[in-house]
Amino acid sequence: MSFSSFLTDTRQRVERVLDSYLPADNSPAPELHAAMRYSLLGGGKRVRATLTYATANMIDCNLATVDPTAAAVEIIHAYSLIHDDLPAMDDDDLRRGKPSCHIAFGEATAVLAGDALQSLAFETLTHPCADLSGDQRCEMVAELAIAIGAAGMAAGQTIDLAASQLGLDLNALEQMHRLKTGALIQASCRLAAIAGGADKNTHQALDAYSANLGLCFQICDDILDVTASTDQLGKPSGSDDGRQMPTYVTLLGLNGAHAAAEHCSELALDSLTQFGPEADLLRELVKYQQQRTH
Amino acid sequence: MSFSSFLTDTRQRVERVLDSYLPADNSPAPELHAAMRYSLLGGGKRVRATLTYATANMIDCNLATVDPTAAAVEIIHAYSLIHDDLPAMDDDDLRRGKPSCHIAFGEATAVLAGDALQSLAFETLTHPCADLSGDQRCEMVAELAIAIGAAGMAAGQTIDLAASQLGLDLNALEQMHRLKTGALIQASCRLAAIAGGADKNTHQALDAYSANLGLCFQICDDILDVTASTDQLGKPSGSDDGRQMPTYVTLLGLNGAHAAAEHCSELALDSLTQFGPEADLLRELVKYQQQRTH
Numbered sequence: 001m002s003f004s005s006f007l008t009d010t011r012q013r014v015e016r017v018l019d020s021y022l023p024a025d026n027s028p029a030p031e032l033h034a035a036m037r038y039s040l041l042g043g044g045k046r047v048r049a050t051l052t053y054a055t056a057n058m059i060d061c062n063l064a065t066v067d068p069t070a071a072a073v074e075i076i077h078a079y080s081l082i083h084d085d086l087p088a089m090d091d092d093d094l095r096r097g098k099p100s101c102h103i104a105f106g107e108a109t110a111v112l113a114g115d116a117l118q119s120l121a122f123e124t125l126t127h128p129c130a131d132l133s134g135d136q137r138c139e140m141v142a143e144l145a146i147a148i149g150a151a152g153m154a155a156g157q158t159i160d161l162a163a164s165q166l167g168l169d170l171n172a173l174e175q176m177h178r179l180k181t182g183a184l185i186q187a188s189c190r191l192a193a194i195a196g197g198a199d200k201n202t203h204q205a206l207d208a209y210s211a212n213l214g215l216c217f218q219i220c221d222d223i224l225d226v227t228a229s230t231d232q233l234g235k236p237s238g239s240d241d242g243r244q245m246p247t248y249v250t251l252l253g254l255n256g257a258h259a260a261a262e263h264c265s266e267l268a269l270d271s272l273t274q275f276g277p278e279a280d281l282l283r284e285l286v287k288y289q290q291q292r293t294h
Numbered sequence: 295m296s297f298s299s300f301l302t303d304t305r306q307r308v309e310r311v312l313d314s315y316l317p318a319d320n321s322p323a324p325e326l327h328a329a330m331r332y333s334l335l336g337g338g339k340r341v342r343a344t345l346t347y348a349t350a351n352m353i354d355c356n357l358a359t360v361d362p363t364a365a366a367v368e369i370i371h372a373y374s375l376i377h378d379d380l381p382a383m384d385d386d387d388l389r390r391g392k393p394s395c396h397i398a399f400g401e402a403t404a405v406l407a408g409d410a411l412q413s414l415a416f417e418t419l420t421h422p423c424a425d426l427s428g429d430q431r432c433e434m435v436a437e438l439a440i441a442i443g444a445a446g447m448a449a450g451q452t453i454d455l456a457a458s459q460l461g462l463d464l465n466a467l468e469q470m471h472r473l474k475t476g477a478l479i480q481a482s483c484r485l486a487a488i489a490g491g492a493d494k495n496t497h498q499a500l501d502a503y504s505a506n507l508g509l510c511f512q513i514c515d516d517i518l519d520v521t522a523s524t525d526q527l528g529k530p531s532g533s534d535d536g537r538q539m540p541t542y543v544t545l546l547g548l549n550g551a552h553a554a555a556e557h558c559s560e561l562a563l564d565s566l567t568q569f570g571p572e573a574d575l576l577r578e579l580v581k582y583q584q585q586r587t588h
Contacts, residue, residue, distance in 0.1 A: 022444075026445075027444050027445060027449060028445060028449045028453070028469070028473060029444070029448070029449035029450075029452035029453055029473075031452060031456070032444055032448060032449055032452040033444055036444060083405055083406075083409060086402075086405065088400075088401035088402045088405060089402050089405065106382075107382035108380075108382045108383050108452075108455050109452065109455075111377055111380065111382060111383065111405065112377075112448045112451055112452055113448075114409070115377060115408070115409075115412065115442075115448050116443045116444040116448035116449075118409065118412050118413070119412070119439045119440075119442050119443035119444075119448070120439070120443055120444065122416045122435055122439045123435075123436055123439035123440055123443065125435075126432045126433070126435050126436040126439070133428055134427055134428025134429035134430070134431065134432045135428035136428070137428065137432045138420045138428045138431045138432055138435070139420070141416055141417075141419075141420050141432070141435050142417055142420040145413045145414070145416045145417035145420070146413075146417055148409075148413050149410045149413035149414055149417065150316075150321050150323070150326055150327055150330060150410040150413075150414065151320075151321060151322060154323070154326060154406045154409050154410035154413070155321060155322045155323035155326055155410075156323075157406055158323035158325060158326040158402075158403060158406050159322070159323055161402050161403075162325070175322070179322060179323075
C-alpha cells in the first residue's frame with residue numbers, strides 16, 4: 001500500500017467509524033449531540049487514528065480490530081480541543097477553520113460536549129470484539145485513562161496554562177509537551193500494540209518512536225505558528241506569540257527549532273531500525289508530518 | 295450489621311479508598327492534583343458509594359471487590375459537581391460548605407480537575423481483581439460511560455440548563471432528573487450487580503429500585519432547597535428559586551412534592567419485595583434519605 005493511499009484510506013475509515021459511533025439524531029439532548037458531532041466530525045488531520053492504524057499494520061493486526069481504538073483517540077483529541085479552546089483556558093475562537101465549539105454552541109454546551117466525548121471514548125474501547133479479550137480491552141481503557149489524566153494530558157494543559165506567567169525553560173517545555181500532546185500520541189500507538197498482542201520489545205520500540213514523533217510534531221506546530229498563515233492553520237497564526245507562550249521557536253530561534261525537529265525525527269526513525277518494511281508506514285509518517293504546512 | 299454502623303463504616307471505607315486512589319503529592323501538576331483532592335475528599339454524603347456497597351451486601355459480593363466501583367461513582371459525582379458549579383453552568387460559589395472548586399482554584403484548573411477526575415474513574419474500574427473477569431470490568435466501564443454520557447448525565451445537565459428559559463412540565467422534569475442524577479445512581483447499583491454476577495431478575499429489581507430512589511432523592515432535594523437553611527445544605531438554599539428553575543415544589547407545591555417523594559419511596563421498596571433481610575440495607579437507605587435534613 002502506498003503511503004498516500006494509506007493516509008486517504010485511514011482518514012476516510014476513521015470518519016466512517018466516528019460517524020457510526022455518534023449517529024445523528026440520537027440523543028435526549030439534541031443540542032449537546034449536535035455540538036459533539038460538530039467538533040468530532042469537523043475534519044482534522046486524524047494524526048492519532050493514522051498512528052493507530054499504522055501501528056496495527058506493522059504488527060499485522062486487523063484494522064477492524066483497532067477501529068474502536070482509532071475512534072477513541074480521535075474522540076479524546078476532539079474533547080481536549082473543545083475544552084482547551086474555552087474562554088477560561090486558551091480562549092480560541094477558531095478551530096479547524098470554523099468557530100470553536102463554545103462560539104458555535106455556547107460555553108456550557110461546549111463543556112458538556114467535551115465531557116460527553118470523553119465518556120464516549122471509554123465506552124468505545126469496551127466494544128466487544130472477537131479478537132480482543134476482556135483483559136486486553138481493560139488494559140486499553142487503563143492506558144488511555146492514564147495518558148489523558150492527572151499524570152498525562154490534563155497535567156500538560158495545566159502546566160501550559162501556567163507557562164505564560166511563569167515561563168518555561170527547554171526541559172520544562174519538553175515535559176509539558178510530553179504530557180499535553182505526547183501522552184495521547186503515545187497511547188495511539190500503545191493501544192494498537194496491546195490490541196495486536198505485541199511483545200515487550202515492540203512495545204518499547206513503539207514507545208520511543210511515538211515519544212519522539214510527538215515532540216517532533218509539537219516543534220513543527222510551533223514553527224508553523226510563526227511561518228504559516230491563519231488560513232493554512234485553520235486557527236489564528238501567531239497565537240502563541242500573542243499569549244507570550246514559550247515555544248521551541250522563542251527558546252531556540254527558527255533555525256534551532258528546525259534542527260530540534262530534525263533531531264527528534266531521526267530518533268523516531270532510529271527506534272524502528274529493528275523492523276523491516278512492515279514499519280514503512282510509521283517511517284513515512286515521520287517525514288509526512290515534518291513536511292506538513294498546517 | 296445495624297444501618298447506622300453500615301453508613302459510618304462504608305463512608306469511612308470509601309474515603310480511605312478514594313484517598314489511596316488519589317494519593318497526595320503525586321502529580322506533575324500539583325495545582326491540578328490539589329484541586330482534584332479538594333473536591334473529591336471534601337466530604338459529601340457518599341450516597342452513591344453507599345448504594346454500591348449496600349447492593350454488594352445484598353447479593354453477597356465482597357465489599358473489597360466493589361471498592362473500585364464505589365470509588366468510581368463518587369469520583370464521577372465529584373467531577374460532575376465541579377463542572378456543574380462553573381460560571382457558565384449553574385454558577386455556584388459554595389459547595390459542601392466550602393468555596394466551589396473554581397472559586398478556590400480558578401476556572402481553568404476546575405475544568406481540568408473535572409476532566410482528570412472523569413479519567414480517574416474509568417482507570418479505577420480497570421484495576422485488576424481476582425474476583426472480576428476482564429469482561430466484567432469492561433461491562434462496568436461501558437455501563438458507567440453510558441450512564442454519564444450524551445444519553446445520560448451530560449444530557450440531563452444540558453436539559454437542566456435550558457430549563458430556566460424553556461420551563462419543564464412534570465414529565466420533562468422527571469426525564470431531566472432521570473438523566474442528570476438518576477443515571478449515575480442507577481449505575482451505582484448496576485455496577486455492583488455486575489461485579490457480583492447478579493442474575494437478570496435481580497438486575498431488573500435493582501434498576502427499578504434505583505430509578506425510584508433516584509427520583510425520590512431529587513424530590514427531597516427540591517423540598518430541602520426551600521425548607522432547609524444554607525448552613526444545613528452547605529450550598530445556597532433557595533438557589534433553584536433564584537434561577538427560576540422548575541422543581542417538584544414549584545410544579546406540585548410543598549405538599550404535592552412530599553406526596554410524590556412518598557410515592558417514589560413506596561415504589562423503590564416494592565421493587566425489593568422478592569428479597570428477604572439481605573435487602574434491608576437498601577430498604578433503610580430509602581427511609582434514611584427521606585429523613586435527611588441536607
